[in-house]
Amino acid sequence: MTNLSEQQKVQALYKLIGDRGLYVNTNADVFTKKPEEVPLGVGYKIPLMQDGSQAYASPLLFATLTSLLNHGTMLITGAPGVGKTTGAEFAGHFFTGTPLEEILAAEIQGHPQQTEEKMVARYDLGKLISSGQEVVIPRKFLECPVKVIDEANRCPPDVLSVIMRLVDTGKAVYGNQVLSAKSGPLFVTANYADEGTFHFTPPFLDRFDVAVMVTSPQPWDLSRIRARGDEKLNGGLTELLTIPPEMKLDFENIRKQINGLEEKTEYGIPAVSAFADFVYGSLRFSEAASDSLARSTKGNAWQVTQDNAPPGHFVDAPFTYTVNELSVRTARAMMRYAKAFAWMNGKDKVELDDIKAVLPYLLWHKLQPTQKAMTENPKYANDRIAFVEGIAQRIENDYADMMSNQSALKTYAAALEILRTGKIGNKTLTEPEIKNALRTAIARIGSIDKQWTIPLASQIASEYNTRAMYKK
């Protein structure tokens, strides 16, 4: 095995972790192409991957992608003892090259007595006592490229707020000193709620780019896990943790390649970003928030929410299924992970399939279902990934509906073209003519009873208003 591309090395490492029994879970739930679904008589469907596609288990896949990104943040949830923490530790080790001992030494264990001093930094007591000097010594956690916080929801809220800042900015403050954390992935594990856990707030959850639900291994996976040997009997995993020299990764190069990956474009517009923005726009809207379009967002629906508002005009639109909207942070993460996923699969362009594959894992921990959603499917309380898959399907349908309405889209594009050039063909338009044409375009688009017309019509007005401001 020589001269492997960086993608091939990552794929080889992904396989190696499974082959060595370090993280075995054949519950493939992420596919590069929508799989065939074979129905079982008992009501379930079993996915069979299509020819030429790839299938991954989400915990290891996203641990891999998160490790490859500069400041990736990943939340790992699941029942105790299913491999949440070890999976993260092994992925961190293999995909960043950081020795496992270093990762373990820096790891923070969540518990109610956890303090800032134990996690972030401490004063040099010798110097403090002998000379009164306040010299701050950062904890290993800050200096390790792979950061793992185990069972974070056992930490009290004030400790979580320190972690929140660290996750968000890569910085922590101790005493008067701002400390920078070494760049690299942050993995946070959390068991499902019990009497000893604290609640993660929505702002805290929003900090995580991606989240996975780890399931217990399939019964047929246990023999492979046993085959790696029992470290409680044989004392260690040293050999199994060796990274073959030909699989050592060149991170700088990988991050450059991922960053440089271009999107597939249609008529000069990046098609993947367009879809990602449509997802964002579809969930952002809230009729409950205000009668003004400028303030009709979920973020402003803080008293009358999507849950306690009377039915609005759009009773079945995707936005009616979530209480909250997506943050700009999430909108950016969508493209980042879509790119990393496309890169890992050896593509030279990011396509719609890439973002659709990763989307549920970027959103499920952030979106809160409405009562309407829970009434439609009570299992959404457990399976938030299915909840997001359901919304994503609705959004895809709306997107397809919009893309098939060429009359509306061309009216929209024609209006923007008039604004851009001030002309129709070779004829230069007067300002009143431009305004009349745009008003007509807005009225035509607005006559269509669909939520997706609102951003299109609003953009025309917004572009006109901005242009008018700067023409003065």
Place this chain on the structure above:
Amino acid sequence: MTEPKPIVPVNPEGLDDIAKSLLENSVPEFNASAPPAGAVGSVEEPGSYIILPGRKHGSYEYPDLLVPAERTHKGKKWHQAKESLYLDGAYMITPRQFVDFINLLRSGNAYNGLGVKLDTKRVKALLDDILEQKDPYRAEWLDARFAQSGKTLNVMYHKIKSDGSIEDVAEPLHDCLMEDKQPGISLDYWLRNANNQGLPPKNISDGSIYYWYPRDKAVARFGANSGGVDLIAFRDPAYSDSSLGVRAAKIKR
């Protein structure tokens, strides 16, 4: 300042023609005295329309309308039909207006858009076209879309405001028959006792009209062929058929 750019991919072919139409068919300014776009359309052949006098049913009312004798916009899905009608300055009649329209025809006091009373033969032909159990299949979309919101089933349809503009509204479904009857419900009883939303009451007597009650995500449709006459309130809006059209109604000025 960045240049205006579409946020979604759009095929640029034919944009100039669309742009010209924006200029040529521009809508009036939206100020207090101007009628909103799309509310009223002109009628080229008033003789082919029937005047449906304005009515009030509880809180629902509408002004005098011109309802065409023929169905148009055939082969379109429900949403497509609604959009096309709007762009034509017309709209789909609601189940309540449909009931009033049939009652008007059955009363024998129907007038066309020129103010000429329809003769008995013409009225019979119109009623047969709507109600007779015969082939070919004839059907029409009605403006009622049903959607579940929590525990409430809502119906969405248009209302005509006092200034003539159209407003789509959503309101909880009124008390109506919530079970399928195949067959059927009594046509006479339905036409006499339809609720304010045009749907049959719970206690309706049996008859020959096939009835499917309103369900989430469905729309309303009325149709007939040799197999029967049906009022369906759970039709898939994405369905289309070359025999399925709409009555492109306009406000009578």
